[in-house]
Amino acid sequence: MNALHWHAPDTPLRASVIRASALGFGVVIGLALAARPWLQLGPSYPAKVAAGKKKTDEVLCPMCHLGEFAGQNEIPRVAGQHYQYVKKQLADFKARRRTNDAGNMTSVASTLSDEDIENLAQYATSLY
C-alpha cells in the first residue's frame, strides 16, 4: 500500500500532506470570499456602500422601498440590481429623462448629488 493512498491517513507524511492541502484550500477560499464584492456586478467599495446606506436613511428611501430596498407592491425591489442600471435610473429620474414614477422618484432624485447617486447605487447593488 502506497503511503499517499487516499484511505491511509496514518503516516506523518500523509498527515502533513493533508495539513498542507487544507491550508492551501483555506487560503483559496479566503481570497475568493475577500474578492467577492468586487467580482460581483461592478465596483463595490465598502466606504461608498456605507455612505449609500446612510443616505437612504436621510432621504427615506425605505419609506417606499422598505428596508434594504426589498420592495413592496408596485414599488420595485432594488436590492441586488445591477450597479450600472441603478446609477442610470437615478440619474435619469434626476434629469427627468425617466418620468413613469408619478413624481415620486423625480422629486427624491432632484435632491441627490452625483456622489449620492454613486453611493446609493453601490449600496443597492451590495444587497441581495
Ligand code: HEC
Ligand atoms: C415616495 C416613495 C419613494 C421614495 C421615497 C423613493 N422611491 Fe424609488 N421608486 C418609487 C417608485 C413608485 C418607483 C417605481 C417607478 C416606476 O413605476 O417606474 C421607484 C423606482 C426606483 C428605482 C428604479 C427601479 C427599477 O427597477 O427601474 C430606483 C433605482 C429607486 N427607486 C431608488 C430609490 C432610492 C435610491 C431612493 C432614496 C434616495 C428612493 N428610490 C426613494 C418610490 C419611491
